[in-house]
Amino acid sequence: MSTVRDWAAPNPITENRSGLIGKPVDRYEGRLKVTGTAPYAFEVETPSAPLYGHIVSATIARGRIAGIDLSQAASAPGVVLVWSHLNVPVQAQRGAKLNPRSQRGSNPALGSDRVEHYGQSVAFILADTPENARAAEARIRITYEASDADLDFGSFIDSAGPVPGEEDARIGDFEAGYSASAVTVDATWFSPLQNHAQMEPCATTAWWEGDKVVVHTSIQMVKGGQHALAETLGIPSDRVRLLTRYIGGGFGGKGQSYDDLTLAALAARESGRPVRVAYTRRQMFQATVHRPAVQMRVRLGADGTGRLNAMALEAVTHCARNSTFVEHAAEFARNLYAAPHRLTGHRLVRLDIPHAGAMRAPGEAPGMLSLECAMDELADRLGMDPIALRIRNEPEVDPDNAKPFSIRQLVRCMQEGAQQFGWDRRNPTPGAVRDGRWYVGMGMATAIRGNFLLPAKAGLRLTGDGLATLTQGMTDIGTGTYTILAQITGETLGLPLDQVRVELGDSDMPPAPGSGGQFGAATAGSAAFETGMVMRRRLAELATSDPRSPLYGEDPLLMDFANGNIVLGNRSESLATLASRAGPEGVYVEGSISPAADARDWSQHTYGAQFAEVGVDSVTGEVRLRRMFGVFAAGRILNAKLAKSQITGGMIWGVGAALTESNAVDPRYGSFLHQDLGGYLAPVHADIVNLDAVLLDEADDKANPMGIKGVGELGICGSGAAIANAVYNACGVRLRDYPLTPDKVLAALEAKGL
């Protein structure tokens, strides 16, 4: 196993001789996307005319299907088949694994008469057209026997239980440290249930080729989806080919497969035709996962100079009754600020509602909405600048485990951000700045998000036309994977970008873990880099061992790669010639990356500082963003343009979390109150003004051979807290119940006599 020291030597990426690394090149697949020709899962070409599936969803929270009559639907125009739990083809039991190495177990659809949440699939219709499939739903008669359901998070918070297998993290003696502190903050925040609302609803197109099923589905993880379907169907995974080339947003919500995949595969098998199945927008809200609500109590104790003595973040959240997902909203606090006495932990409530799951920066996204505002309150109480308070509590080593930081530029992020944002123009007295009917204020918060490297492989083929084609069972969910892998491959082989191809999202390709947890670029990218290095060695051996090459007999270790050639001094040979001599298939190699044995000896994170200026309407209570700016440190940046898009996209998610995004459970049905994009308010264009970000120069030599880290989730971290702090600075009102909607702001203003 390698250690981080093995990564220390200069390599083609860190040397970046042709300058492809960091270059703001256009998106690799951009042309397809702007011309509308990138086929998403529902749109792929099928071998023959497809049929259309439509899923029917449960309308109760918990209970059983007492009766279901499909006969009217089955005889409806154009209908090919109708299934309920009574006649759906056999599938393996939930969670079953034929192959113990499967990453996911069986995920049957319509598996029983039991209803475990509103929106669960209860029937499926296959028809010749989408119109006929949808229309037949009205002819299905279902009667339910409803059981009591636990739906209201609020009423169970006090009785929340521990998280199985988890203990509170305690360092020092929090209670003693807190009560001995001169200045304290003790307050509770609430972050509501949120939905991913990816623009592309989950969808699958499936057909069978003999005993093998081909599925195109919208999913972030290739292997997980392939294995889940194979286990559900009870077939070996090499009889499932799963493709996911273009994905209309994931954000964690497509980290797993849903019933569209299972039912499309089953229906294609039964009908002998290709089948397309998509969830409707309404169904997406309850049939897929959401971010759970979190209640967070923060207690901070400091001395008169602002030095933290005690810090606690205790989070209570919820998940579905049989689920294991936990929104770890307190975890980030373990690594952020120094304090000798610390307490962090989570409590869980189980509800009969749809499944909670990962959503962009699970943990940090809601978690930082509490602690980063508590720090603002503490600064206010101390009469200190919020940045100065944070700098005073900047740890020298990771406060959780005393490990050294691989690199930590948090202070630099805050200082450069302050300067570029004009933080010195902030009036620290709340409510002091008016612009007509608007109260105007500024706020800041920090950002922290972990960095990870997972094992991954890649394949690389060089052909006689001089093209290098990288293949990987990886996904690009809008994150830029295609582009950065092309840049890495080009730089490693000394090839211009127009000679590099990237093919992703196919379970037949060398596996990578997919997109999630901000680990995609580092993981898939490092595998691509290592594969490029394997190719360099292979090409060097081919050239130096072949009498037809001008490099024959030379030391392969001395070879260089530039401008499409393999080079030694003034002698060179083109890679195209080398590849064509190797045979009609050219040269194919595979490579892989795995975490260094000692990687976790360092504390590894990405960091940032967020700054916001808002206006609060004194008449309506509306909060409007006026400008927003962030400075981030996230390792070496592979593509300045695409990385910035990821970061600003994340920041805007924070704006949504702070100001508009929220869902709630309807206590009558266990459904969500908002089941469309008119009710669930993700930010729209007019909500976002003057928002920009800067990425610092950085290379983290403990992270991976290229010194890169992830940027996909960092931008959302702390973003909403900066806005909430700006609201306080604007009007002197502390609101801890997100989102900060006009009704809450107005009530608070009135309570203050404003």
Place this chain on the structure above:
Amino acid sequence: MRTEIRVNGVDHAVDVDTRTSLLDFLREQLDLKGSKKGCDHGQCGACTVLVNGVRINACLSLAVMHDGDEVTTIEGLASGEALHPLQQAFLTEDAFQCGYCTPGQICSAVGLMAEIAAGQPSEATADLNAKVVLTDAEIRERMSGNLCRCSAYPQILAAVRRAAGAAA
């Protein structure tokens, strides 16, 4: 129902199910899958197309209502290999990530430019008696019917501005 409709310059005379939305007609029957279905009820703009030069949500309109109409979709904007200036600007400014909202954004922006050229005011127009100009506020307001969950709004603004500059 018999419907004659011209799409991207090609005439179609077809029998259409009266329940078929313009969006499903384009996607499933004409195989023009560039127009996206994000919500199927008028709340996201992913399905935006131009009907007789005016932008509409194709999901909110039935195909049979468009007898005699001329429809332009994202597939009809480029001329051969040459991208429409807005397509090029979206590419240059990185005004998208997953790309799912993008065809709708671009068609919407084409419609927006036509509205400005025709002097149609919006909520963001400060002076109704003056000539309507393409300010950032106008772009933000007029593009707010097109959701982008990837949140490429700053880049979309830059792209529309860039294309407008090129057109001016």
